[in-house]
Amino acid sequence: MDNPNSARLLSRRCAVVVVVMIAVAKPAQADVNAEHAGRPWTDDAIVRAWRILRAVDCARCHGKDYDGLAAPSIVDYARTQSREMFVRMVLDGDLSRGMPAYRDNSLIADHIDDIYRYFLGRADGTIRTDPRP
Numbered sequence: 001m002d003n004p005n006s007a008r009l010l011s012r013r014c015a016v017v018v019v020v021m022i023a024v025a026k027p028a029q030a031d032v033n034a035e036h037a038g039r040p041w042t043d044d045a046i047v048r049a050w051r052i053l054r055a056v057d058c059a060r061c062h063g064k065d066y067d068g069l070a071a072p073s074i075v076d077y078a079r080t081q082s083r084e085m086f087v088r089m090v091l092d093g094d095l096s097r098g099m100p101a102y103r104d105n106s107l108i109a110d111h112i113d114d115i116y117r118y119f120l121g122r123a124d125g126t127i128r129t130d131p132r133p
């Protein structure tokens with residue numbers, strides 16, 4: 001690839017592939033969010049996630065609405081981080097920041113996808129803090 005034109009062409013093709021991948025991924029995420037938009041408390045998995053969060057008492061550090069207190073906002077974290085980062089932080093924790101690991105807690109580990117969906121709903125506004133289930 002000593003030819004600058006070949007390098008530019010390859011770079012453009014890569015950029016096109018990335019743009020197409022993003023364009024395809026965004027509607028797929030929108031479909032997941034739209035599935036329960038406007039009726040999150042009728043989704044048993046979301047209600048279960050909310051109850052698990054209350055039982056484990058994440059509010060003790062993250063505030064009653066998980067918007068931050070002694071620890072950062074989980075809602076903002078879900079808004080700004082990938083699913084993989086969210087899951088890793090919850091399951092593996094970060095003791096240097098005071099975040100315990102929940103991998104050995106079956107309530108959390110077995111329902112991590114529902115918990116993530118709950119916080120995505122909070123982040124995008126489809127789930128409000130009230131009414132409660």
